[in-house]
Amino acid sequence: MRYLLPILLSCLVASCSTTSFSSRESSGGVSLALDHWGHRPGPQGFQTVIIDAGHGGRDSGAVSRHTGDYEKHLALDTAKRLADKLRGQFRTVFIRTGDSFVDLDDRVALASRQGGAILVSLHYNSSPSSQVRGPETYYWRVDSHGLATRIQRGLESVIPARSGNLGLRRRRLRLTRNPQIPCVLVEFGYLSNAGEARLCAAPGHRDRLASVVATAIRTQAQLGDAGTGPKPPPLNQPLSRPTDPPGS
Numbered sequence: 001m002r003y004l005l006p007i008l009l010s011c012l013v014a015s016c017s018t019t020s021f022s023s024r025e026s027s028g029g030v031s032l033a034l035d036h037w038g039h040r041p042g043p044q045g046f047q048t049v050i051i052d053a054g055h056g057g058r059d060s061g062a063v064s065r066h067t068g069d070y071e072k073h074l075a076l077d078t079a080k081r082l083a084d085k086l087r088g089q090f091r092t093v094f095i096r097t098g099d100s101f102v103d104l105d106d107r108v109a110l111a112s113r114q115g116g117a118i119l120v121s122l123h124y125n126s127s128p129s130s131q132v133r134g135p136e137t138y139y140w141r142v143d144s145h146g147l148a149t150r151i152q153r154g155l156e157s158v159i160p161a162r163s164g165n166l167g168l169r170r171r172r173l174r175l176t177r178n179p180q181i182p183c184v185l186v187e188f189g190y191l192s193n194a195g196e197a198r199l200c201a202a203p204g205h206r207d208r209l210a211s212v213v214a215t216a217i218r219t220q221a222q223l224g225d226a227g228t229g230p231k232p233p234p235l236n237q238p239l240s241r242p243t244d245p246p247g248s
C-alpha cells in the first residue's frame, strides 16, 4: 500500500539560504544536475543535504533486545544531531521530522526533486548473529563512492570496524540505486550486538557519529572525490524494487 506523504518537505532552517536549485547547476566542473545513473565524479559545492531518518511510524526497524531501543528513534535522533552540525553551512531537508511512516519510494521521489543536493539515509543495523558488529556504509552510484568512503572512514575512527570486514559496501538498494542524486545509506552499528547496542544507546556516542558524518559531508563539498581512491566501475542495473530477491 502506498502512502502519500503528509508533509512532503520539512525544511529545517540550517542556514538562511532560500536558494532554489535548478537541475543545471554545476560547481568546480563537477555536475550537480539530476542524473539517472550517477556515472560521474562525486559532487562538489553542493549546498543542500537531504537527511533521511530510516523507518518510522509502524515500521520500527531493528529493536534491540539488549537495550530496548528502536532503530527508528535512534535514527531520528541522529538525523537531528546531524542537521544541527550542518547548520549555517548547508540547507537541510528532512524526509521525516517525527515518528511517521514514509514509503521508501516516496523517500526516493522526494530526494529526486532536489538538484544540487545529496541524500544521506541513517540507520542502525541488526543481525541474527549477536557477534556481528561494526559500522557499514552503502552506496551504488559512482558519484556516491567518494562520500561513502569519507563517511565510512569517519565512522571507523569512532567505532573500530570488525577485523577483516570492509564496511564500505556497494549494494543496489532502493535508497542507493533509485534516487537521481548522490546518495549514501549509513548503518551506524548493530543493535543486535550487546556492546554496540549499549554504545548506540548513549547520546554522546550518537553525537560523535553525527559529527563524523557532518565532517565527511563538509569535506566532500569542499574537495569532491579528492583522496577517496579509485572510483568503482559504472554498473548498469535496473531500479531496485521491493519484489527483488534479497541480495540481488
Ligand SMILES: [Zn+2]
Binding pocket: 054, 055, 061, 062, 071, 123, 124
Ligand atoms: Zn534500517
